[in-house]
Amino acid sequence: MAPHDLLQHNCLRHSSQQHWEVIANSQSHLLDVKGNLQANDMGVLINAALRGNGVVCLSTDLANHYLQMGKLKxxxxxxxxxGKTxxxxxxxxxxxxxxxxxxxxxxANAWQQDIKKWQA
Known part of the structure; x- marks a missing residue:
């Protein structure tokens, strides 16, 4: 799958995300993704993704648990x-x-450890 393929999928967006920016091969792609769900609560978006309702853009600290358990791919x-500050x-x-x-x-330490686990 390539970044622009996201344009063909149901993307579950946080209300603060008007676009998704993805960096692939040192090239930035600003994508105007569409979907049937927009929420200001990441828990709502995660639950929708866990039910197979679409693709969600998550930070590492939110995604790792579900990725490690095989609940998200x-x-x-x-x-x-x-990254966000x-x-x-x-x-x-x-x-x-x-x-x-x-x-x-x-x-700060927990997030650094989480990032290191994910990068390993």
């Missing part, structure tokens, strides 16, 4: 999508509670 294995916003260090720092460190 990667359709473009030799492609990537541009996650920001942790908190009060300055002089006011930061220990639990906030621990949560940020845990989340």
């Amino acid at each position: 990667e359709v473009l294995p030799n492609t990537t999508a541009p 996650l920001w942790a916003v908190y009060l300055s260090r002089s006011y930061q509670q220990t639990v906030v720092r621990a949560f940020i460190d845990f989340t």
